[in-house]
Amino acid sequence: MLAKDMNTVYNDTKSIISAKDVSVFYGEKRALKSVSLDIPENQITALIGPSGCGKSTFLRCLNRMNDTIENCRVEGNITVDGQDIYAPHVDEVLLRARVGMVFQKANPFPKSIYDNVAYAPRIHGLAKNKDELDDIVLASLEKAGLLDEVKDLLNESGTGLSGGQQQRLCIARALAVQPDIILMDEPCSALDPIATAKVEELIEELRKNYTIIIVTHSMQQAARISQKTAFFHLGEIVEIGETEQLFTSPNDKRTQGYITGRFG
Amino acid sequence: MGSTDHIVSSFDDELQEIRNAIIEMGGLAASQLESATRALVDRNTDLAQRTIETDAEIDALEKSIDNMAIRLLALRNPVADDLRLVISGLKMASLLERVADYAANMGKRGIALNQAPVIRMVSAIPRMSELVRRMIDDILAAYAQNDANLALDVWRRDQEVDQLYNSMFRELLTYMMEDPRSITSCTHLIFMAKNIERIGDHMTNIAEIIIYQITGNTPTESRPKADITSTTMIENELSLSSTNEGDK
Numbered sequence: 019m020l021a022k023d024m025n026t027v028y029n030d031t032k033s034i035i036s037a038k039d040v041s042v043f044y045g046e047k048r049a050l051k052s053v054s055l056d057i058p059e060n061q062i063t064a065l066i067g068p069s070g071c072g073k074s075t076f077l078r079c080l081n082r083m084n085d086t087i088e089n090c091r092v093e094g095n096i097t098v099d100g101q102d103i104y105a106p107h108v109d110e111v112l113l114r115a116r117v118g119m120v121f122q123k124a125n126p127f128p129k130s131i132y133d134n135v136a137y138a139p140r141i142h143g144l145a146k147n148k149d150e151l152d153d154i155v156l157a158s159l160e161k162a163g164l165l166d167e168v169k170d171l172l173n174e175s176g177t178g179l180s181g182g183q184q185q186r187l188c189i190a191r192a193l194a195v196q197p198d199i200i201l202m203d204e205p206c207s208a209l210d211p212i213a214t215a216k217v218e219e220l221i222e223e224l225r226k227n228y229t230i231i232i233v234t235h236s237m238q239q240a241a242r243i244s245q246k247t248a249f250f251h252l253g254e255i256v257e258i259g260e261t262e263q264l265f266t267s268p269n270d271k272r273t274q275g276y277i278t279g280r281f282g
Numbered sequence: 283m284g285s286t287d288h289i290v291s292s293f294d295d296e297l298q299e300i301r302n303a304i305i306e307m308g309g310l311a312a313s314q315l316e317s318a319t320r321a322l323v324d325r326n327t328d329l330a331q332r333t334i335e336t337d338a339e340i341d342a343l344e345k346s347i348d349n350m351a352i353r354l355l356a357l358r359n360p361v362a363d364d365l366r367l368v369i370s371g372l373k374m375a376s377l378l379e380r381v382a383d384y385a386a387n388m389g390k391r392g393i394a395l396n397q398a399p400v401i402r403m404v405s406a407i408p409r410m411s412e413l414v415r416r417m418i419d420d421i422l423a424a425y426a427q428n429d430a431n432l433a434l435d436v437w438r439r440d441q442e443v444d445q446l447y448n449s450m451f452r453e454l455l456t457y458m459m460e461d462p463r464s465i466t467s468c469t470h471l472i473f474m475a476k477n478i479e480r481i482g483d484h485m486t487n488i489a490e491i492i493i494y495q496i497t498g499n500t501p502t503e504s505r506p507k508a509d510i511t512s513t514t515m516i517e518n519e520l521s522l523s524s525t526n527e528g529d530k
């Protein structure tokens with residue numbers, strides 16, 4: 019209820035995703051309770067909240083990854099660019115190309131670096147020939163800030179890279195299908211501070227051309243990179259606001275309790 | 283509310299340490315103002331001298347608050363009300379240090395005055411000093427009890443100090459014109475009164491900081507301001523003093 023009011027207050031830029039009254043059930047268990055959230059275009063939105071509050075569940079709603087989970091049922095309405103993504107005619111594979119995803123654990127395919135990035139463009143037929151595919155692969159690696167480090171290793175296995183490089187490889191892989199929106203679920207949780215800084219730098223860079231929604235357990239990371247932050251608690255959005263406001267003067271006691279480490 | 287209930291209890295302790303140090307510093311600053319004023323009224327050079335020396339303690343407290351705050355910022359990454367408490371602590375410490383400087387400066391001027399012939403006491407100075415000392419007490423109470431309303435009350439009270447200062451300023455100008463030999467002493471008194479008035483201003487600043495710390499917002503009404511001496515011209519005083527003459 020509060021979250022909805024706040025939404026309208028902060029809804030000054032165009033929102034690319036609009037979620038209304040989204041509830042998610044795993045069997046009988048209701049993991050999300052009527053969540054409404056607008057995601058502004060070309061901004062970074064951070065989702066924070068205690069473990070099990072439904073952040074990943076919400077993120078997975080946005081590209082229908084929940085469809086792949088047995089027993090999972092999604093209610094409510096989610097639009098991307100005004101189009102209902104749960105409408106019957108929607109092709110999930112195309113949707114997931116538009117709304118890419120990067121996971122907590124870097125999960126490169128056991129293939130070459132080149133093939134990792136080329137995989138999805140090939141499936142989607144984005145390149146007419148080998149030259150075009152090369153261009154897509156190199157451009158994606160470049161955008162992911164990885165090209166310099168791997169340009170001589172393109173035929174080596176992606177799994178041989180360091181954790182931070184693997185994570186950026188996964189970002190390159192997501193970028194290769196030219197998405198508009200990138201969902202990231204704790205992309206830095208397994209990375210050291212330097213690798214984290216590189217991924218954060220990359221995320222900020224990507225913001226110019228993409229809309230990014232990132233789940234993070236690092237309050238500092240949310241504060242550093244996002245413009246908007248949503249605080250989830252027990253399957254609901256307690257507070258959504260400008261990141262700066264939320265981290266200096268949160269409106270809700272529960273938000274304050276969580277971000278200051280007083281949760282009880 | 284306040285610096286309690288963190289899962290990591292040593293975090294609570296560190297925040298509380300900052301609060302305690304601020305309150306200690308404020309208490310010392312208030313007693314410095316009191317000593318400097320008493321030294322003036324009683325023409326007590328020893329007390330004035332002690333006031334000057336005690337200033338070092340307040341400087342040391344400020345440094346220790348700075349260190350605590352920097353350490354806490356670096357190690358705990360405070361956010362929200364915790365962040366506001368640490369930043370407020372830093373700012374308040376720096377203002378209280380200046381408050382103490384004003385008191386020490388009053389001590390120095392008190393010593394200089396005692397070397398000059400006795401002049402008429404200006405009762406407005408101890409009265410101003412008392413008003414401002416009560417502002418300090420209340421601001422510390424507001425801080426200790428997280429009482430934004432009390433802070434706002436202090437914030438509004440600064441106007442009375444300004445008004446007292448204005449009338450005293452005029453009074454001293456009149457003395458100086460009556461008896462040019464009193465100019466040196468009267469100038470010291472004006473500066474002492476100005477010091478007290480500045481301390482009052484700093485209480486207004488601290489009130490704003492406390493209100494921000496508690497609520498996350500600064501007061502929205504415009505600041506009460508009644509010190510007009512910076513635009514008071516001697517010509518005005520001449521005509522004023524001539525009307526005063528007429529009153530006699």
Ligand SMILES: Nc1ncnc2c1ncn2[C@@H]1O[C@H](COP(=O)(O)OP(=O)(O)OP(=O)(O)O)[C@@H](O)[C@H]1O
Pocket residue numbers: 044047049067068069070071072073074075076087
């Ligand atoms: N596949 C699943 N089957 C059944 N229940 C699930 C499933 N996935 C999540 N849940 C439940 O839904 C709730 C929300 O889980 P979710 O993974 O969205 O939380 P989260 O906020 O991402 O937590 P974390 O920060 O630990 O990743 C939890 O209670 C969880 O147990």
Ligand SMILES: [Mg+2]
Pocket residue numbers: 073074075203233
């Ligand atoms: Mg999760």
